[in-house]
Amino acid sequence: MTAFPRTDDFVSRHLGPRRAQYGEMLGLLGLDSLGDLVARAMPARILSGRELGLDHAHGEQQVLEELASIAAENRVWRSYLGLGYHGTRTPPVILRNVLENPGWYTQYTPYQAEISQGRMEALLTFQTMVLDLTGLEIANASLLDEATAAAEAMALAHRVAKGKDRGRFLVSDACHPQTIEVVRTRAEPLGFEVAVGPVADFAFDDEVFGCLVQYPDTHCRVADLRGLCERAHAAGALVACAADPLALVLLEAPGRLGADIVVGNTQRFGVPMGLGGPHAAYMATRDEYKRQIPGRIIGVSVDADGRPALRLSLQTREQHIRREKATSNICTAQVLLAIMASMYAVWHGPEGLRAIAERIRGQVGALGEALRRLGWRSEEEAFFDGLELSGGPLDQAEVRRRAEAKEINLRYLARARCRSTSTRPSRTATSPTSTRSSAATRPTSTSPPRPAASGPCRPGWPARTRSSRTRCSTGTAARPRCCATSTGCSRGTSA
Numbered sequence: 001m002t003a004f005p006r007t008d009d010f011v012s013r014h015l016g017p018r019r020a021q022y023g024e025m026l027g028l029l030g031l032d033s034l035g036d037l038v039a040r041a042m043p044a045r046i047l048s049g050r051e052l053g054l055d056h057a058h059g060e061q062q063v064l065e066e067l068a069s070i071a072a073e074n075r076v077w078r079s080y081l082g083l084g085y086h087g088t089r090t091p092p093v094i095l096r097n098v099l100e101n102p103g104w105y106t107q108y109t110p111y112q113a114e115i116s117q118g119r120m121e122a123l124l125t126f127q128t129m130v131l132d133l134t135g136l137e138i139a140n141a142s143l144l145d146e147a148t149a150a151a152e153a154m155a156l157a158h159r160v161a162k163g164k165d166r167g168r169f170l171v172s173d174a175c176h177p178q179t180i181e182v183v184r185t186r187a188e189p190l191g192f193e194v195a196v197g198p199v200a201d202f203a204f205d206d207e208v209f210g211c212l213v214q215y216p217d218t219h220c221r222v223a224d225l226r227g228l229c230e231r232a233h234a235a236g237a238l239v240a241c242a243a244d245p246l247a248l249v250l251l252e253a254p255g256r257l258g259a260d261i262v263v264g265n266t267q268r269f270g271v272p273m274g275l276g277g278p279h280a281a282y283m284a285t286r287d288e289y290k291r292q293i294p295g296r297i298i299g300v301s302v303d304a305d306g307r308p309a310l311r312l313s314l315q316t317r318e319q320h321i322r323r324e325k326a327t328s329n330i331c332t333a334q335v336l337l338a339i340m341a342s343m344y345a346v347w348h349g350p351e352g353l354r355a356i357a358e359r360i361r362g363q364v365g366a367l368g369e370a371l372r373r374l375g376w377r378s379e380e381e382a383f384f385d386g387l388e389l390s391g392g393p394l395d396q397a398e399v400r401r402r403a404e405a406k407e408i409n410l411r412y413l414a415r416a417r418c419r420s421t422s423t424r425p426s427r428t429a430t431s432p433t434s435t436r437s438s439a440a441t442r443p444t445s446t447s448p449p450r451p452a453a454s455g456p457c458r459p460g461w462p463a464r465t466r467s468s469r470t471r472c473s474t475g476t477a478a479r480p481r482c483c484a485t486s487t488g489c490s491r492g493t494s495a
Contacts, residue, residue, distance in 0.1 A: 229258025
């Protein structure tokens with residue numbers, strides 16, 4: 001084979017030193033080989049002394065073919081699991097010009113404002129979108145994912161809460177399970193006590209500095225947050241809310257209901273699931289907490305000629321300046337995916353996004369009515385994109401058997417419940433055993449919901465009014481108590 005050397009090997013494409021350069025560097029060090037260099041640098045007790053036994057190096061095309069053959073072994077099922085992840089359609093113009101464009105996907109932190117105006121304008125659009133949806137006053141330019149954003153919200157709440165000796169954080173058991181686990185993990189080294197339970201049982205005393213709720217919750221239910229926020233604020237605690245951005249197109253903004261911090265995942269805005277992420281999260285809060293919010297913030301300033309210009313704002317919060325005293329230590333912002341989400345919102349516009357959300361909501365309503373006629377029961381009085389079903393003509397085992405026969409993933413809950421999410425079905429590589437189980441929780445109850453102001457919401461939904469600011473989002477998934485999802489997104493979005 002040496003007579004016909006490969007032209008697509010990885011070594012020749014690598015930007016490292018060549019053999020002649022190896023010789024020059026080894027000669028300068030007075031060594032004969034790289035093996036001598038390793039022997040000098042590494043303790044003998046950790047060197048094996050054996051050959052690695054690697055196979056012959058493959059070329060790029062052969063590697064691609066082998067990876068394709070491995071991927072072909074996956075069984076691609078339709079997934080309606082919900083839990084904050086949804087199949088979505090990435091508009092071709094965004095796929096071609098952003099996701100697949102090295103001018104966007106190779107970029108890092110825009111420290112040099114003079115050469116980063118386009119990127120920062122896209123991130124400023126992301127922040128504006130988040131402010132419109134959440135009803136708050138300041139937002140960052142993305143975080144890693146919703147679960148870690150929720151953990152950051154907990155830390156922010158502790159920093160600004162009245163009474164620094166408070167150490168308990170309340171978490172609704174109707175939050176997504178992965179969010180609860182990440183919050184628990186982050187709380188341990190910080191010395192916080194995390195109490196998980198129904199919102200109705202939240203007891204705000206002088207030990208509690210904040211709470212976290214999901215809106216809509218992991219069981220697809222929508223609750224009015226006003227009563228909860230009033231109780232928390234009366235006790236000097238803050239309210240953090242993890243919210244689905246597509247639902248916020250129709251629901252009243254959490255900030256207007258009293259929430260102090262709102263976080264969420266923008267994956268539904270045209271970002272592929274990517275085998276579970278992570279995806280660009282957002283965080284918004286009140287202006288008075290702006291020096292405590294983590295993550296990058298794009299601000300509008302003026303240049304030397306007095307023209308509008310963009311720059312990174314409030315950098316004194318960040319790790320590269322304040323080191324261990326920083327209030328922003330997350331360097332893994334999802335810049336590319338945040339830009340995709342902002343461009344998705346721009347592409348569809350406010351009315352297009354509202355049409356997508358209304359279509360999803362209408363499909364869930366139609367699904368729920370059809371299932372009720374078949375004997376299934378759903379307890380949700382107000383919901384957006386999902387149903388939780390029980391009491392139907394089939395037991396959970398039979399529902400699962402039939403779903404798997406059709407290569408469909410549903411979310412199966414305890415006590416023979418099933419969740420169905422109403423969104424565009426996502427095509428995921430999986431096995432029949434990948435359906436998730438979780439315990440069904442008590443219905444979330446805060447203060448009685450107020451009548452809907454407008455839109456396709458059911459009575460009792462806190463709905464957005466037409467006077468609300470521009471909003472952006474995409475399709476979602478619905479769920480039954482065995483867990484069923486059923487919507488599709490129009491205009492290139494996810495259901």
